[in-house]
Amino acid sequence: MAHCFLEVALDTPLNSCFDYRWPCQPGDEPLVGQLVLVPFARREVVGLVVAVKEHSEVPPDKLKDALAVRSQLSPLSARWIALARFAADYYQRPLGEVALPGLPKNLRVPKTVALDRALKKLAKDETPHDPTPSGMPALNPAQQAAADAIGGAVGFTPILLYGVTGSGKTEVYLQACAQVLARDAQAQILILVPEINLTPQLEGNIRARFPGVMLATLHSSLSEGERTLHWMAAHAGKARIVLGTRLAILSSLPHLKLIVIDEEHDPSYKQQEGLRYSARDLAVWRAHQLAIPIVLGSATPSLESWHHAATGRYRKLELRERAVRDAVLPTVKLVDLERDRPKDGLSGALLAALRQRLDRGEQSLLFLNRRGYAPVITCEACGWISNCTRCTSFMVLHKPEHRLRCHHCSLELRIPRNCPTCGNVDLQPLGRGTQRVEEGLQAMFPEARILRIDADSTRLKGSAQAAFDTVHRGEVDILIGTQMVAKGHDFKKLTLVGILNPDTALFSQDYRASERLFAQLMQVAGRAGRAGAASEVLVQTRYASHPLYGAVVRHDYDRFAGSLLEERRQAGLPPYMYQALLRAEAPELATAIAFLEAARDSYPHEAIMINDPIPMTMTRVHNVDRAQLLVESSSRPALQAFLREWIDILRAMKSRVRWSLEVDPLDI
């Protein structure tokens, strides 16, 4: 019996490709891109064939036989493997750790029962494909020009669609999709949104617009069965539109012809654990690989994308006006809290505006990016405060749940009856979260229908959607929420937005804080007045003369972005500098720092700036101390070359400290 040798990528740390023997006749070998079942460390695991070879360097007595080839599933394409390989190389992870977690779990388990059932269901799901769109509204000239530019783009064309909130970017995407689908009978389109909560709104729009086109969604709240089915529909080329969150960037799309990234500035495109990838950046690479257009849409583009547009690498298309007839951007006013002293966190001006909306039967939104009742409780007698015993943070008061909770390690305690140090029974909440604002509002406006939307109120599956539906049906007068409500939603009856406590971000150590705050304020302000009624945004602040607020009042993203970019250029920060962050955690801070110092000294390099290790701002989480080391270079290739060498040295250090390397970190 003849043999061939399969190089198989497995989901294991360190080197993740292993050779296996497979008995086969020449011409009948397994294919690159097929999944195989192999023995590994006394288990059976599923791996991905990345090469089929006549010889193996591994000594014959060390080679094991592969057990089975998953031939029901057509192989993943060479291009898909190249995408996974690029991501693995760029983010300094082994290929198998990128490629396999990118596949639905059902494909990765040794049993094939689930897979067969999926496959059967997919074969039954045979609806005729008809790309004819229905109910297309007439676009305004700016929208039409943008849709034509995207729909007609040939080859790799990165496009920044810079459109103010409510300018009808969705309609532009949909019409561009229609053009691509009409032109190419097999075309597939990938649309990414930052938040799971935004998929139902867009999914509804797409289904209504393309009743004869198969749509697949991919996000983390699908069941494993659904996820497998949707993934397979995309892999088989049947799903023509795939709508998903960041994880969908690694889906297999054999006929991908257009990528759309909505709200491209959103930090949720960055995966913050494990493989810390940027779905937006991978999407641009994928578009380049396939020589197809990619649209990055936003009212507040990331400085990276804005910079690319300014230097001509991206083409910029603009929508300067709101799409709905007579709709204009809201009037933004600053409420100076030094003059207008707030009651229960709400200034007189905001209370009056809320009252007016209630009288007129219009909706209001209050935005406060802090959940819980109060961020901390204290004892005024002795100064005790509710610190978390495991983290450098406070235990947050959750009054309705009668709990103190740490938002970082999820430690939960009953609210103490009296002070743990002095016994005083009069413990006071300090500061204000969404629950407390809700309570205050209920007392002041007993007749109003008030709804709070935050991570606490939407813990149950489906409850977030139910809450948003209530708002859309007009059954809510005042909506209070965290950043969950700030993004993308098209609330039609909303004419007032109140922004309660944005000041803290002004003085953050994080150099991206002002970019983020500005984007967040513009986004949340952009929820108001979308259906045409005059609308107002009130920003409560103690720093009314801060230039950031001035830019928000003038809706002046252009100039603000320009000045931030200039600051970044002078300070030598991204996008003018490329960064990677080595993080280490240990029970003692000194251990983590010592590891980072050794890492710093292990491989001096003239083209790279290696900073000194520092403790992370929130040093201790869940009883481990965390420190970080920043490496920088003005050349991306130089940084990449350095990291490739460095990571091997770090691995060889065999330290017991837990460490991870992040390329293009967002939070430093």
Ligand code: ADP
């Ligand atoms: P954006 O994503 O740019 O914030 P949306 O795509 O949500 O904006 O559009 C805002 C509103 O404008 C939506 O209610 C949408 O239905 C409406 N709209 C978009 N384009 C048009 C158009 N050409 N004519 C009329 N209404 C439109």
Ligand code: ZN
């Ligand atoms: Zn006390």
Ligand code: ZN
């Ligand atoms: Zn904690």
